Amino acid sequence: MEIEESKTGIYCLYRKTEKLVDRLQKLVNQLTNKHPEFNQLPAWIREIPENDYFFFIWQPLIDQLGHILLNNTLVAINTGRTDLPQIQQLTQTLLQDLFKKYTCHQYGKERSYIGEADKTRRICRYCGKSEPATIFKNTAHAIPEALNNKHIVCREECDSCNEWLGNNVEQHLINYLAFWRTLYQIPGKEGQKKYTGKDFEMDPAGKIHVRVDSPLDDPAPTFPITFSLTAVDKFSPQNIYKAFCKMVVCVLPKQYLSRCQPAIDWIMGRREITQLPPVWHKQVKRSALQSPELLVYVKKEKDRALPGIIGEFSYAQLKFVFILPLCETDEMAFLSPDEFEIFWKTFKHLGKMENWQHQDFSSVEKKTIGFMLTIEDPNRVL
Ligand SMILES: [Zn+2]
16 A cells, blocks of 8 residues: 655555455444445445556545546556656646636536435525425436436426526527537437438438438539538527526536526526627547536636636537626626637636637527538549
8 A cells, every 4th residue: 555645635545456345345344333424435446447546535635636636647557658747747737727716616427416405495596486486396407408418417496497497598509419419329318319400311320311402313423512401490599608507507516606696697588698708619529428518617716807607518529618607706798809818828728729719609599500511422532
C-alpha cells in the first residue's frame, strides 16, 4: 500500500485483488452495526477490473482540480501511459484558473436525484408552489427522457410545470436534435426511432431513404449528386435556449437558485428577452455519446467580467456552451464580442478545442432544419 499526503487531503492508492476484497468484506462485516454506510463498499470495489489500481480518498477535502489530477494518475497507472507529467502540466495550465473562479457540477455519468426527497417539503423551482397547491406525482427528468436521459431526475419540478415545460420548451430541443438521435441510433423515450423529413426518411438503423425523382435513374448520372432535404419538425431557437437553461435550473444546487429567478421567469414565459448571448457549438470528433451530459459552472468570485452561471451540454457528437441569462450576479448581458471574449479566455479547456461556431438563438420564429446529402460516384477511386 502506498500512502500519499497532499496539501488538501489524504488518499491511498490500492490495487484491486481478491485478497483485498476479502479483507475489506471481513472489515465491513465487523463494522456493519455501527457503520452500515460501508456495506456497499465491497460490491463497488468488485466492479473494478482485477489488478487495476484505484484511489481511496479518506477525506472529501481534495478540490476539483485535485480529483482530475488523481484521475489522470489512475488512467496513466492502469494503461501504462508514460506521459503523465506532461498531462498533469497541461491539465493545470487549462483548468487551474478556471477552478479558482468557478465550481463545476457534472451530471450524466451517475444516477442523480436533485432536490428535496420529502414531497411535502418540496417547492417547485419553476412556479414556486408546494403541495397541496400543486403535486409532485410524476418523475421529472432534468434532461428530456426523449434524449435518453434515464437517471438525472429533478424532484423539485411539479407535474403541472413538467407538462408545460415538456410541451412548450423541451419539445423544441428534442425536434432540433431528433436527426442526430436517429443518425447515431440513440434511443428516445420508447426505444430507437425513425426520423421523418418532408422528402426523406431515416430508418432507426440510420439509413437514409430519399423520396425524390432520383437523378440516379439516369443511366449515366453525373456525380457528385446533391439533394437538398428538409425536416418536418419545427423549433424556435429561443425555446431551444430556454430548454438548455431549464436543464441548468433543474440540476443547480439549491443555494444558487435565487440567482436564477429572472431566468426562471423568462423560461416560464413570465418575462421576455429580445437578445440572448450567443450559443457556442461544435461537433466533437469522438464516438457519439449514448446519453446526454451536462456540466454547470457556477462563479465563485464577484468578477463582473465573467458570467455567473454557464452550461455545457453534450449530446451525441454535439457540444453546446451557453450563458444563463439575467443571472443576478451578472452586471453585463454578454452580448458583444468584447463582453464574452474574457469569459471564453477563462475557459481555456474549451478554447483549446477547434472549430467552435457561435450562433444567435434569440429568434422566436419557428424554423426547420435543412440538410444537404451528397452522393459520390461509387466507382470513384479514392
Ligand atoms: Zn411548478
